[in-house]
Amino acid sequence: MDSRSIRETFLDFFVERGAQRYDSASLIPNDPSLLLTIAGMVPFKAYFMGDATPPATRAVSYQKCVRTNDIENVGHTTRHLSFFEMLGNFSFGDYFKRDAIRWAYELAVEKYQLDPERIWVTVYTDDDETAAIWLEETAIPAERIQRLGADDNYWWTHAAGPGGPNTEMYYDRGDAYGQAGGPAVNDERYLEFYNLVFMQHALDDDGTILGELPAKNVDTGLGLERMAVLLQDVDNVFETDLFRPLISAAETLSQVVYGQDSDRDVSLRVLAEHARTSAFLIADGVLPAKDGRGYVLRRLLRRALRHAQLLGVDVAEGTAVLVPMIDTVIATLSPLYPELADQQVLITRIVAAEERDFGARLRSGLTRIDTLVDSLKPGEQLSGEAAFELHDTYGFPIDLTLEIAADQGLAVDRDRFVVLMEEQRDRARKSVKRGGAGVGVEVYRDALALTGATTFVGYEELASEATIGALVATGGVLNEASEGDEVEVLMPRTPFYAEGGGQVGDQGIIETETGRLEVLDTQLALDGVTTHRARVVAGEVRQGQGAYATVDGTLRAATARSHSATHLLHATIKELLGPHAQQAGSLVSPGRFRFDFPHFAPVSGEELAHIEAVVNARVLADPYVTTQVMSLADAKDAGAVANFGDKYGEVVRVVTIGDYSKELCGGTHAPRGATIGTIAVVKEESIGSNTRRIEALTGEDALTFFGKERIVAQDVARLLDVPTDETVDRVTNLIKRLRDAEKQLATLREAGLAKQAETLAKTAVQHDGLALVKHRQDGLSADELRSLALSIRSHLADPAVVIVGTFTNDAKAMLVTAVTPSIVDGGVTARDILADAASCVGGGAGGKGDVAQAGGRDGTKLDEALTVAVNAAHTLITRA
Ligand code: SER
Numbered sequence: 001m002d003s004r005s006i007r008e009t010f011l012d013f014f015v016e017r018g019a020q021r022y023d024s025a026s027l028i029p030n031d032p033s034l035l036l037t038i039a040g041m042v043p044f045k046a047y048f049m050g051d052a053t054p055p056a057t058r059a060v061s062y063q064k065c066v067r068t069n070d071i072e073n074v075g076h077t078t079r080h081l082s083f084f085e086m087l088g089n090f091s092f093g094d095y096f097k098r099d100a101i102r103w104a105y106e107l108a109v110e111k112y113q114l115d116p117e118r119i120w121v122t123v124y125t126d127d128d129e130t131a132a133i134w135l136e137e138t139a140i141p142a143e144r145i146q147r148l149g150a151d152d153n154y155w156w157t158h159a160a161g162p163g164g165p166n167t168e169m170y171y172d173r174g175d176a177y178g179q180a181g182g183p184a185v186n187d188e189r190y191l192e193f194y195n196l197v198f199m200q201h202a203l204d205d206d207g208t209i210l211g212e213l214p215a216k217n218v219d220t221g222l223g224l225e226r227m228a229v230l231l232q233d234v235d236n237v238f239e240t241d242l243f244r245p246l247i248s249a250a251e252t253l254s255q256v257v258y259g260q261d262s263d264r265d266v267s268l269r270v271l272a273e274h275a276r277t278s279a280f281l282i283a284d285g286v287l288p289a290k291d292g293r294g295y296v297l298r299r300l301l302r303r304a305l306r307h308a309q310l311l312g313v314d315v316a317e318g319t320a321v322l323v324p325m326i327d328t329v330i331a332t333l334s335p336l337y338p339e340l341a342d343q344q345v346l347i348t349r350i351v352a353a354e355e356r357d358f359g360a361r362l363r364s365g366l367t368r369i370d371t372l373v374d375s376l377k378p379g380e381q382l383s384g385e386a387a388f389e390l391h392d393t394y395g396f397p398i399d400l401t402l403e404i405a406a407d408q409g410l411a412v413d414r415d416r417f418v419v420l421m422e423e424q425r426d427r428a429r430k431s432v433k434r435g436g437a438g439v440g441v442e443v444y445r446d447a448l449a450l451t452g453a454t455t456f457v458g459y460e461e462l463a464s465e466a467t468i469g470a471l472v473a474t475g476g477v478l479n480e481a482s483e484g485d486e487v488e489v490l491m492p493r494t495p496f497y498a499e500g501g502g503q504v505g506d507q508g509i510i511e512t513e514t515g516r517l518e519v520l521d522t523q524l525a526l527d528g529v530t531t532h533r534a535r536v537v538a539g540e541v542r543q544g545q546g547a548y549a550t551v552d553g554t555l556r557a558a559t560a561r562s563h564s565a566t567h568l569l570h571a572t573i574k575e576l577l578g579p580h581a582q583q584a585g586s587l588v589s590p591g592r593f594r595f596d597f598p599h600f601a602p603v604s605g606e607e608l609a610h611i612e613a614v615v616n617a618r619v620l621a622d623p624y625v626t627t628q629v630m631s632l633a634d635a636k637d638a639g640a641v642a643n644f645g646d647k648y649g650e651v652v653r654v655v656t657i658g659d660y661s662k663e664l665c666g667g668t669h670a671p672r673g674a675t676i677g678t679i680a681v682v683k684e685e686s687i688g689s690n691t692r693r694i695e696a697l698t699g700e701d702a703l704t705f706f707g708k709e710r711i712v713a714q715d716v717a718r719l720l721d722v723p724t725d726e727t728v729d730r731v732t733n734l735i736k737r738l739r740d741a742e743k744q745l746a747t748l749r750e751a752g753l754a755k756q757a758e759t760l761a762k763t764a765v766q767h768d769g770l771a772l773v774k775h776r777q778d779g780l781s782a783d784e785l786r787s788l789a790l791s792i793r794s795h796l797a798d799p800a801v802v803i804v805g806t807f808t809n810d811a812k813a814m815l816v817t818a819v820t821p822s823i824v825d826g827g828v829t830a831r832d833i834l835a836d837a838a839s840c841v842g843g844g845a846g847g848k849g850d851v852a853q854a855g856g857r858d859g860t861k862l863d864e865a866l867t868v869a870v871n872a873a874h875t876l877i878t879r880a
Contacts, residue, residue, distance in 0.1 A: 001112070001231040002241050004336060006224055007062050009111050010087040014060035017103065019089060022061035027284040028293065033159040033205070035293050036066045040088030041162075041197075041219040046527040047092045048162040048199050050214035053453075055651075057094035062087050062224070064280055064337070068296055071303070072399060075270040078229075078236030079191060082300060083277035085224035093215030098133050100196050100218045104169060105138040108194065112231060118172040120144045120182050120190055124153035124165035130198075134167070146184040155197040155219075160205040160441075162213055169194040171230050193230060194222045238269050242333070246272035249328035253321050254311035267307035274304035275325040276333070282350050283343040285584055287598055289688050299397045301354045306400050309362065315355070316363040322355045323348055346580035349600050350690055358395065365394030369401075373408055384416020391421070444490075444525040447472050450543070451490045454530040458495040458506070459627070459668065463550040466491045468512060471543050472531070482515070482540035488525070489517060489532040489541075495551050496522040498530040502586035503563055503667040508551040515539030556668065557675075558590035561698040564625055564657060564670040565615070565679050566593050569696065570641070571661040572614045573597060576607070582641075584691060588667065591701030599692045603684050608694075612681045622674035623658020630654060640664050678702045753788050761795030770877060771800040774870050776862065778807040782814060786853065789818040798822045801833065801877070803869045805862050813841040813862040815854045817869060824849045828876045837869040 001009070015021050025043040027036055034042060040063040046052035063086050073080040091100065108114045116139050123131045125147050134140050147153075156163025170183040170190040177189035199217040202210045228240035238247055250268045251258050258268050281297045288298040301322065308321040315321060326347055334341035372386045382405050390396040396404075398417060405412045451469025470490040471478040481487040489510060496519060499505040505522030510532065517534040525531035541547075566586055573581045577599060585596040603611070630638075632652050640654045640662045655665040657673060670676055680702035683695040697705050717724040720731070764771040773792050780788065785806050792802045798820035805815040815837055817830040824830075830852035831845050838845040843856025854865075 001228075003224060003228050006112075006227050006231060007085070007087060007336075010089075010107070010222060011060055011062065013103070013107050013111055014058070014089040017058070018056075019058040019060035020056040022059055024061065024063045024085075027064050027066055027281055028286065033161065034157065036068075036296065037063065038065055038067050038157065039063070039219075040065070040086040040221050041090065041199075042157070044090055044092070044219075045157070045161055047090075048213060048217050048219070049202065051529075052527040054092045057092045059090040059092070060088070061090070064284075066277060066281065066296070068299070071299075074273055075266040075307075078188065078238075079226060081225060081237060081273060081277075083273070083280055086221040087224055087227075088219065088221050090220070091218035093217060096216050096218060097130055097198055098137065100198075100220065101130070101133050101167070102137045104194055104196055104220065105140075108169065112227065114171060114230065116140070120146065120170040120172060122146050122148045122153055122168045122170070122183055124167070125149055127153075127165050127167070130165070130167050144182065146182050148184060155195065156201075156203050156207065158207070161203060162199045162217070162219075163201050163203045163209075164197050164199040164217075164219075166195055166197040168192050168196070173230075191226060191229065192223075193226045194220065196220045238272065243272060243276075245332045246276060246325075246328055249325055250311075253324055254308065254313050256311050264311060267310045270307040271304050271311070271321070271325060274300040274307075275322060276329050278304070278322075278351065279326050279329045279333075279340055279347050280337070282347045283337075283339045285582070285598075287350060287584070287688065287690055288354050294688070298354065298395075299399070301351065302358050302395070302397055302400060305355060305358050305362070306403070315359050316366065318356070318359050320352070320355060322351050326351050343580065345578060346582075346598055349580070350598070353600070353690060361395045365390060365396055366404075368394060369404055373405075373410065376410070381411040381413050384413040384418075384420055387412050387414070387417040388420040388424075391417075392424075441526070443472050443474075443476050444529065444531070446477050447490050448526060448529055450477070451492050451529075453528040454491065454498075455493045456495075456497070456530065457493055458497050458551060461495050462553050462556060463548065464493065464495045466493055466510065466547045466549040468510075468541055468543055468545045468547050471541065478543070480540055480542040481536050483536050483538060485536045487517075487534060487536065489519075489534055490525065490529065491532070491547070491549065494522075494530055494532070495549055496530065496532055497551075497556075497668055498522045498524045500524060501588075501665055501667050502566070503559060503588040504590075506551045506559075507555055508549070510534065510541075510547050510549045512541050512545040512547045514545070515541040517541060555590045557670075558699055558701070559588060560668045560670045561676045562591060562593040563588045563665075563667045564673070565619070565676050565696065565698045566595055567655065567657055567661045567663050567665070567669075568615050568618050568673075568676075569595055569611070569679070569694070570597075570663070571657075572611055572618070573694075576611055576614065577603070591699055592695070592697050594693055594695040596687060596691055596693045598690050600690055602686065603692060603694070608681050608684055611694075612679065612696075615679050618658070618660050619673050619676045619678060621658065622672055623660060624672055625669045626656050627669070628654050628656070635664055638662065678706075680705045749784065750787065753784060754791050757788060757791035758795055761792050764796060764800065767874065768878060769799065770874075771796050772870065772873060773800070773802045773804075774866055775802075775804045776806070776866060777804070779809055780806040780814075781808075782853070782855075785814055785816045786851070789816040790851070793818040793820065796820065799877075801873045803833070803866060803873065805866045807859045807862050811859040813843075813856050813859045813865060815841075815862075815865060815869060816851065817853075817873075818851045821850065823877060826877070832876055833869055833873045836872055837865040840865040840868050 011021055029037045029042050031045060040061055047054040065086050066083050068082055070080050071082055074082050109116050119140060121134055121140060123145060131145050134145055153166050155166045170192050172190055179186050183190040197219040199219050200213055202213055204210055225237045225240060225242060229237055232240050234240055237243060247258055247268055250271045256264050258265060278297055278300050286293050286297050288294050304322060305315045309315045313319050313321045330340045330344055387401045390401050402412055447470035457464055468489060469492050471481050472488045496506040508519050510517040510519060515536055516538040518537045519532045519534045521533040523531055566588055570583050581597045581599055583597055587594050629651055635652050635654050642664045652664050653666055655669055656662045677699040680697045681694060682697055685693050687693045713724050717727050720727055722730050760773055760775050764773045785804055789802045789804045799822045800820045802818045808814055815834060817833050819830050829849050831847050834845040834852050834854040838854035841856030841861045842858040843854060845852055845854040847853050
């Protein structure tokens with residue numbers, strides 16, 4: 001059975017059993033507690049937690065997943081992968097253990113036709129109920145049911161969220177794969193293929209069970225790649241239809257044949273596997289970066305390149321291997337994953353840039369590692385500091401350093417490395433200001449019990465009747481709050497927009513009969529629950545009171561303009577710069593917005609002006625802005641753009657701006673294009689490798705900006721005494737004349753100094769056969785002072801010393817000393833002569849043998865310093 005049929009068989013099986021079918025969500029989860037989508041359940045987390053209501057209680061999905069906790073195993077075993085597809089069936093408070101087990105068995109034996117005699121299962125230590133169901137519902141005998149502890153048979157996300165005991169299905173691949181005895185003793189021979197988790201607990205981020213979930217749920221995962229191993233009767237995941245072409249490509253590129261040498265096989269697999277994962281990450285909008293998910297990607301790319309180097313591809317010398325590898329990944333896998341073909345340009349260019357960059361780093365890093373290793377005494381390990389330097393300066397991920405060290409039979413002080421990394425992270429963290437009132441999720445859950453989920457009425461109205469559903473503060477739920485108190489207000493119904501989709505939260509006023517609140521910000525407390533961060537500005541407010549909520553309409557209108565302008569800019573940028581330039585992030589606020597997108601070069605001034613002009617022409621065309629609610633499938637058919645990382649429910653809102661733009665969006669918009677007024681692009685910058693940010697103003701803010709620019713232009717024109725449109729020519733001309741004049745002046749001064757040098761050389765004082773010139777001349781530049789010293793020296797016979805000093809235009813002291821060759825030969829350098837003089841003016845000395853300079857803040861000590869230098873010259877040279 002090929003991979004596609006394995007996927008379709010699974011989906012059909014559960015759709016027949018009443019499940020709603022979901023396509024894979026992005027690898028970037030819409031969940032700040034997780035870096036990447038690590039399992040099929042991630043998009044459904046809120047349903048398990050009871051924070052949101054699912055459209056159907058049964059679901060089935062295929063889901064792209066990335067896990068890097070086992071990355072060191074990838075390539076070495078037959079089953080570990082950093083990217084895999086998980087097929088899953090889910091129950092949100094619907095069916096539980098009995099159906100989940102019955103169906104899993106039926107699917108395995110009847111649909112996938114696995115041999116029931118070879119299926120084994122594991123069950124959580126004391127979960128007798130599950131063990132009994134296996135016996136009652138399936139043909140698996142007690143001897144093939146094993147009990148394992150929490151490490152194997154309790155599943156959670158390793159972040160705050162849901163979890164529960166699980167039961168796993170394994171397939172016995174036979175004696176050729178090693179020792180018998182079931183999965184408890186041998187998990188290579190017995191290959192795990194299906195995990196059924198009975199989600200029933202809420203856990204803290206350290207794994208403490210906080211309590212029961214509102215319902216008993218099922219979360220399952222069947223690995224597509226592993227099922228392919230079993231159904232295609234191959235040894236390991238790398239020989240399935242998903243991987244065979246990738247391994248062949250790696251063979252061709254490296255000229256190494258697979259299956260001849262175990263180390264080389266590892267490298268071929270790592271190259272193929274990491275290329276695949278990287279392509280998927282980039283297609284979903286992850287870009288290489290120094291931290292976060294961008295670092296996961298960078299590590300994968302670098303590990304792949306390192307293994308290519310091990311295979312004999314000279315990555316350090318710039319041989320391209322990942323780019324051609326990626327081409328094969330896209331060609332092979334885009335029938336199953338069309339996003340790869342859609343983002344081919346982006347993927348290839350990002351990979352090419354990383355490949356070039358890492359080639360150069362590898363070159364210098366490998367030299368550095370050799371030096372570090374050479375300096376070790378026998379038996380010493382590579383220090384944590386060395387590993388940190390390789391990481392920080394050369395970009396070597398720690399596993400790369402470990403591998404290179406291991407190749408040379410060396411250990412690495414990894415603990416010290418971890419400490420140094422932690423320290424660096426702490427420093428970074430300290431530099432980030434922390435905000436937020438710090439109301440805990442638990443408090444919001446308590447409040448939710450009082451108010452229920454929030455209905456947002458702010459698309460239609462800016463002011464509405466409301467109820468103070470709950471008042472919360474850091475300590476918990478309150479009954480009332482009075483003047484001066486900072487509280488958060490939850491209301492069953494609100495016109496306030498909670499920050500989301502890049503758009504900032506609304507501000508405004510909430511009034512009750514007894515008091516008045518000023519809303520400073522509106523946020524989502526939980527999925528579907530809005531919280532109003534507010535201050536009581538008059539009287540008092542009580543939980544349960546009727547209220548009237550009014551959004552600040554001026555701010556809202558200014559934000560709406562920015563939001564519609566962002567959509568127009570997005571569409572225009574994609575048209576003008578290419579389809580890769582998809583929104584990677586945005587911040588939409590009143591009158592101002594910024595827009596981030598991947599691009600491979602700075603956007604030139606000319607391109608920016610063109611983009612701005614096209615957007616403004618579209619604003620002037622005054623298109624209608626319309627919104628429609630439809631199913632995700634219809635939205636996609638209509639060509640609506642979904643953004644990287646967004647996860648949408650089944651019903652989505654589509655915002656259309658004339659013929660120009662159609663995007664999935666929950667934000668608030670201007671009613672028509674012309675309401676935007678105008679946009680002004682004010683800034684374009686890099687915010688990380690291959691990511692650009694454009695900042696722009698809209699409406700009044702744009703007009704104010706243009707107005708200020710005009711005043712500046714007029715002032716400049718007046719000063720130059722030309723019409724404004726001639727200012728640029730005039731300034732260009734003036735700059736050129738200034739440069740010429742400066743050059744002339746420099747030549748004149750140099751000639752003057754050279755002449756002076758001749759005269760000064762004649763003032764040399766002879767003492768014990770040594771000629772010494774001391775001279776002070778104020779207002780010289782460092783270069784002038786130096787050339788004065790050299791030219792005086794050129795007129796003197798060896799042995800001679802020249803000491804010159806200047807009081808600079810910014811009141812500092814500078815000194816230069818030049819000595820003739822015999823003095824250096826005698827063991828005295830120019831710098832020795834200046835050492836004490838430098839401290840005298842409060843600075844330091846630098847320079848090599850025959851010329852040195854010193855400088856310091858204490859300009860008034862210049863004369864003293866010159867004398868100190870003269871004395872030093874006599875003392876040192878006489879002694880030598
Ligand atoms: N969440 C479980 C896993 O990842 C089952 O899907 O194994």
